[in-house]
Amino acid sequence: MLEALALTKRYNDVTALNALTLTVAPGDVFCLLGANGAGKTTTINLFLNFIAPTSGTAKVNGLDVTKEPLETKRYLAYIPEMVMLYKNLTGLENLEYFAALAGKPDLSRDALIGYFREVGLAVDAADRRVGTYSKGMRQKVGIAIALAKGAKALLLDEPTSGLDPKASNEFSDLLRRLSGSGVAVLMATHDLFRAKESGTRVGIMKHGTLVAQHTTDEFGHTDLERVYLEHMRD
Amino acid sequence: MILRIARKELLDLSRDGRFRVLSALVLIVSVVSLAAGWKTYTDLAAQHRTAQLATRDQWLNQPKKNPHSAAHYGVYAFKPASQMAMVDTGIDPYVGVAVWLEAHKQNEMKYRPAQDRTAVQRFGSMNGAEVLQVLVPLFIVLMAFSAFAGEREQGTLRQLLSVGARPHDLALGKALGVASALGAVLLPATALSVVALTLSTSEGLLADDPWRVVTIGTVYLTYFAVVTALALWVSAWASSARLALVVLLTAWFASAIVAPRVVSDLAAWLHPTPSAVEFQKALEADLNNEKDMKERLDRRRDDLLKHYNVASVDALPIAFSGVSLQEGEEHGNEVFDKHFGALFGRYERQNRVFQWSALVAPTLAVRGLSMGFSGTDFGQHRHFVTAAESYRRDIQRTLNGDIAKHQQAGQVYMAGRELWDQVPAFSYEPPTAGWVVGQYAIALAVLGAWLAAAVVLMMRAASTALVD
Numbered sequence: 001m002l003e004a005l006a007l008t009k010r011y012n013d014v015t016a017l018n019a020l021t022l023t024v025a026p027g028d029v030f031c032l033l034g035a036n037g038a039g040k041t042t043t044i045n046l047f048l049n050f051i052a053p054t055s056g057t058a059k060v061n062g063l064d065v066t067k068e069p070l071e072t073k074r075y076l077a078y079i080p081e082m083v084m085l086y087k088n089l090t091g092l093e094n095l096e097y098f099a100a101l102a103g104k105p106d107l108s109r110d111a112l113i114g115y116f117r118e119v120g121l122a123v124d125a126a127d128r129r130v131g132t133y134s135k136g137m138r139q140k141v142g143i144a145i146a147l148a149k150g151a152k153a154l155l156l157d158e159p160t161s162g163l164d165p166k167a168s169n170e171f172s173d174l175l176r177r178l179s180g181s182g183v184a185v186l187m188a189t190h191d192l193f194r195a196k197e198s199g200t201r202v203g204i205m206k207h208g209t210l211v212a213q214h215t216t217d218e219f220g221h222t223d224l225e226r227v228y229l230e231h232m233r234d
Numbered sequence: 235m236i237l238r239i240a241r242k243e244l245l246d247l248s249r250d251g252r253f254r255v256l257s258a259l260v261l262i263v264s265v266v267s268l269a270a271g272w273k274t275y276t277d278l279a280a281q282h283r284t285a286q287l288a289t290r291d292q293w294l295n296q297p298k299k300n301p302h303s304a305a306h307y308g309v310y311a312f313k314p315a316s317q318m319a320m321v322d323t324g325i326d327p328y329v330g331v332a333v334w335l336e337a338h339k340q341n342e343m344k345y346r347p348a349q350d351r352t353a354v355q356r357f358g359s360m361n362g363a364e365v366l367q368v369l370v371p372l373f374i375v376l377m378a379f380s381a382f383a384g385e386r387e388q389g390t391l392r393q394l395l396s397v398g399a400r401p402h403d404l405a406l407g408k409a410l411g412v413a414s415a416l417g418a419v420l421l422p423a424t425a426l427s428v429v430a431l432t433l434s435t436s437e438g439l440l441a442d443d444p445w446r447v448v449t450i451g452t453v454y455l456t457y458f459a460v461v462t463a464l465a466l467w468v469s470a471w472a473s474s475a476r477l478a479l480v481v482l483l484t485a486w487f488a489s490a491i492v493a494p495r496v497v498s499d500l501a502a503w504l505h506p507t508p509s510a511v512e513f514q515k516a517l518e519a520d521l522n523n524e525k526d527m528k529e530r531l532d533r534r535r536d537d538l539l540k541h542y543n544v545a546s547v548d549a550l551p552i553a554f555s556g557v558s559l560q561e562g563e564e565h566g567n568e569v570f571d572k573h574f575g576a577l578f579g580r581y582e583r584q585n586r587v588f589q590w591s592a593l594v595a596p597t598l599a600v601r602g603l604s605m606g607f608s609g610t611d612f613g614q615h616r617h618f619v620t621a622a623e624s625y626r627r628d629i630q631r632t633l634n635g636d637i638a639k640h641q642q643a644g645q646v647y648m649a650g651r652e653l654w655d656q657v658p659a660f661s662y663e664p665p666t667a668g669w670v671v672g673q674y675a676i677a678l679a680v681l682g683a684w685l686a687a688a689v690v691l692m693m694r695a696a697s698t699a700l701v702d
Contacts, residue, residue, distance in 0.1 A: 048396055050701045073398030084389030088249040089242070100238045102397035129249075149397065 001026050001075070001153045001184035002047060007056035009042050009208075016042040018208040019056065026152070029175060029185040031195035031216075033228055034205035040188035042208075044155045047186070048078055060153060074103060077146030081158040083138040087131035091141055092116065094130055099148040107148060115144040120170055136167030143174050146183075154178065156187035160194055172198040196224050204231045235400070239407020244414045247377060257419045260365075260373050264423035267365045271320035272430045278315040278331065285332070286312050290659050298650045301633040302559060308336030309629070311622040311660045313343075316609030317431055318446050322363035324610025333619065335626035337633075338562065340570040343619070362427075363604050366454055367597055368490045370416070371461045375482045377415055378465035381408045382699055383475040392701045405466055405696035412462050445667035450607035456685055457600045463688035470695035489595030497591040497598055501584035507577060520569040531561050548643065556638025563630045570623070581612050589676035596684040599677040606670040613673045617665055625660050632656055 002024040009017040017039040024030045032040045045051045046058045049065040049072070058065045060072040085094040095112055099105075116126050119140040130138070139159055146154060154175075160168040168191075175198045179185050189195055195202050196216055202224065204212040211231050219227070247253045289310040296307060313331045330343035382404075385391040394404065431447075465482055472478035508516065520526075534557060538550060547554040585602065592599030605611035633653070641647040671678065 050392070050395070070398050070400060073396065076396065076398075078393070078396035080389070080392065082389070084393050086242070086246055086390060088246050093242075093245070097238070097242050098393065098397050101235070101394060101399040105235070105238060145397065155396075 001061055002030075002155075002186050003059040003062075004043065004046075005057045005059070007043070007046055007058055008054045009039075009046060009051065010054045015208045017046070020210050022203060022210065022213070024153070024184045024186050026182040026184050027179050028201060029179045029187065029199045031199035031202045032186065032188045032205055033190070033192065033195060033202055035232065037207075038205040039208040040205055041157055044078070044157050044186070044188060047155055048073070048076065075152040076155060077142075077149055077151035077153070078155045079139065079142040079146070079157070079159045081161055082135060083142035085130040085133075085138060085141060088129060090127050090129055091121065091133065091137070092126040095141060095144050095148060098145045102145070102149040104148055104150075112148070115147050118147060119144045119174060134167075136163050136170070139163065139167075139171060140174070143171075143178075146178070151183065153184040154186070156185065156189075158189055159187065160189070160191055168194065192225050192228060196220075204228055206231060235403045236407040236410060239399075239404060240410035240414060243381070243408055243411025244418075247411070247415050253377065253415070256373065256376060257415070260369060260419050261422060263369060264362075264365050264420065265426060267362045268320070268423060268427050268430060271323070271362050272427075274323065275315055275317065275320045278319075282312045282315055282331070285310065286660075293657070294651065294654050296654065298648045300647055301636050301649045301653060302337065304649070304654070305337035305630060305633045308334055309660070310334055311625060311662070313615075313618045314662060314664065316446075316664065318450060318608040319610050320362065320427070320430065321366070321450065322604045322608035322610055323361055324363075324605035324608055325612060325615060326610045329612075329615050333622050335622060335629065337559075337630060338566055340566075340574060340623050340626070343615075363601075363608075367457075367600055367604065370420070370458065371490055371597070372486055373419070374412060374416060374458060374461045375465050375479075375486050378408070378412050378462060379469055379479045379482050380475040381412070381466055382469040382696070383472045383478040384469075386700070386702060387475055389702070391699070395701055401697040401699065402693055405470070405692050408466055409459075409462050409692070412465075413458070416458060416462075443664075443667050446607050446609070446670075449667050449671070450604060453600060453603045453607065453681065456681055457596060460596050460681070460684045460688045463685075463692040467688065467691040467695045470692065470699045489597045493591070493595045493598055494601060497588055500591070501587040504587055505580045505583040507580050507584075513573065513577060517569065517573045520573065521566060527562070527565050530565055531558060534561050552638040553641030553643075553647075554638075555641055556634045556636070559637060560631065560634035563627070563634065567627060574619075578616050581616075585612055586676065589674065589680065592677055592680040592684075596681060599681040599684070602677050603674050603681070606674050607667060609664055609670075611673075613670070614665060618662060621662050622660070629657050 002022075004020045004022050007017060007020040008015070020039070020043060022030065032043065034040055042051070046053050047060065047065060049058075049069045052066060061075050063072050065072045085091075086097070089097065092109070092112055095115065096107065099107055099112070113123060113126060116123060121137060121140050121144070125133070125137065130141070133141070142159075156175075160171050163171060172194060175185060175187075179200070187195075187199070199216045201213060201215050203210050204227070212227070214224075214227070216224070289312075293304075293307075293309050296304060299307075311333050313326075315331070319326060333343045334341050380387075382391065385394065395401070464485075468481050468485075469475075469478045472481060507513075535547060535554070538552075538554075538557065539545070539547070542550055544550060588598060588602055592602075602611065606613065633649075636649060636653050636656075637647065640649070
């Protein structure tokens with residue numbers, strides 16, 4: 001579903017991403033690990049076509065994102081560290097608006113409330129303005145948008161950083177359910193524990209290069225941390 | 235999709251307290267200016283009716299007198315108040331609305347409301363055109379500056395583009411959102427003005443050329459579209475909402491406040507007009523040119539003597555005093571045509587400078603067009619002055635002809651009501667909207683070009699807008 005082929009991004013002399021090649025199949029949860037500036041966010045921005053690659057290609061469902069920028073976004077949902085919504089609009093209005101722009105303009109109120117329930121948001125929050133929402137609630141609205149849209153691939157950029165353990169755990173459950181239903185997930189994260197818990201594969205990035213790939217069932221949590229730290233050593 | 239985006243923009247705006255306060259203010263100012271315009275118009279129209287009847291009545295009921303005395307007695311011609319002057323009073327307060335038509339002289343217009351104003355009023359005069367040309371663009375800027383730049387700062391632009399929203403749809407949707415918000419404020423004001431227009435005359439709505447209403451409406455809507463598209467363009471490329479606001483406010487100040495004054499000075503510098511004193515002096519020098527006058531009279535006398543085959547003017551079957559008076563008029567008319575023609579020509583060249591200067595700021599095109607379609611610009615002032623002057627010349631010709639016909643040597647000829655009746659009442663037909671279009675072809679073309687350019691700029695900036 002998500003495919004990077006020798007994907008490279010350079011800013012002048014700095015190589016932000018160096019010949020990244022990876023594939024995320026439906027049902028996979030691929031966690032990108034690495035220090036700040038390792039190229040995780042750059043990878044996600046390239047898949048969203050928010051920045052143009054210097055060389056190589058990013059493909060979504062087999063389509064080059066630079067050639068089919070709108071078509072490829074139909075399959076994608078994006079959840080950043082903080083899902084940004086319109087604070088003057090209610091949660092439901094935000095969900096309806098983003099779903100409409102994503103190509104689902106005719107969802108009924110019941111259907112929208114259904115997505116609200118599905119992601120574990122209280123129904124009485126639906127008609128409250130988003131200005132009053134906690135971060136965890138916003139992230140859930142982000143997932144609800146992905147559900148309403150029927151996204152086939154999820155791009156997550158540190159989605160759980162700053163969430164309390166309970167909210168973080170709920171978020172991981174949602175991810176597992178999504179991947180269980182055949183969604184491909186690419187998640188950039190610092191959270192080794194979350195990566196081990198909800199990921200099916202992990203990739204370790206360093207200075208723009210993917211230095212290692214493992215499946216998460218290869219090792220326990222402490223092993224993952226050891227492997228990670230070994231790679232981080234210069 | 236565009237409608238969906240527009241609806242969200244409107245909803246978002248309507249929940250913003252700042253927007254609500256702002257729109258209430260704009261609405262109040264529009265209504266107040268409209269009320270002021272309506273009051274001015276109805277007062278003027280009533281005065282016009284009364285004064286026109288009075289001057290006609292005085293003319294017809296003047297006692298028996300020599301026609302030349304009647305010519306000096308004179309009549310007033312009043313420029314009919316155009317309904318659209320409620321929106322834009324144009325130059326009327328400065329050039330006046332009435333002219334005294336008498337023997338020997340092409341007078342300048344009188345009764346300039348501006349003369350009765352204090353210096354303070356000059357700044358405080360509430361004119362619908364000021365609201366539409368200055369305040370509304372500011373309102374648009376305040377609504378639109380953050381459309382893209384603000385969403386970029388908030389991070390919602392990322393979210394929007396990530397779900398696959400088309401940048402072109404976003405731009406058009408946001409433009410439509412601003413337009414609806416503006417409509418919510420201006421529609422009540424427009425509805426009120428329709429009521430005001432209907433109540434203002436016994437003929438009801440559109441007693442004036444209805445095309446004037448259509449054209450002035452189109453001009454202002456086009457202008458608002460240009461401002462909206464330019465504001466969205468700036469918002470799309472500016473790196474922050476703050477920068478977008480600074481750029482747009484600067485542009486607003488430069489084009490709505492500074493440019494009209496600068497261009498006025500530029501036009502006056504390119505095509506200088508003489509001061510009133512200089513003009514009067516040059517005019518009088520030509521009028522008092524005895525040589526010209528004498529030659530003309532001699533020519534006319536010789537022609538007449540030859541025509542009637544007589545030896546002296548006393549033997550002519552007509553009174554030469556009447557002929558001589560008319561020759562004096564003809565001489566004056568040539569001089570007036572030369573001097574007023576040159577002066578008016580300069581004003582019209584200044585007007586063309588104004589129209590071309592709209593390439594720099596669309597406001598400049600709208601200023602002219604608004605006055606033009608309101609019937610209060612220089613072109614229509616001149617149109618009226620020309621009609622009034624032609625009426626004056628007809629009066630003089632009729633009166634002098636009567637003298638030539640009836641004056642007997644050695645007695646004072648007295649004319650009465652029959653002669654007064656031969657002079658028709660002054661009736662003035664203002665030019666049509668089509669005539670105004672012809673006068674402002676340059677400004678219309680420039681405004682159209684602005685619209686095309688602004689939309690292209692907005693669309694291009696939207697599709698290349700960076701997400702952060």
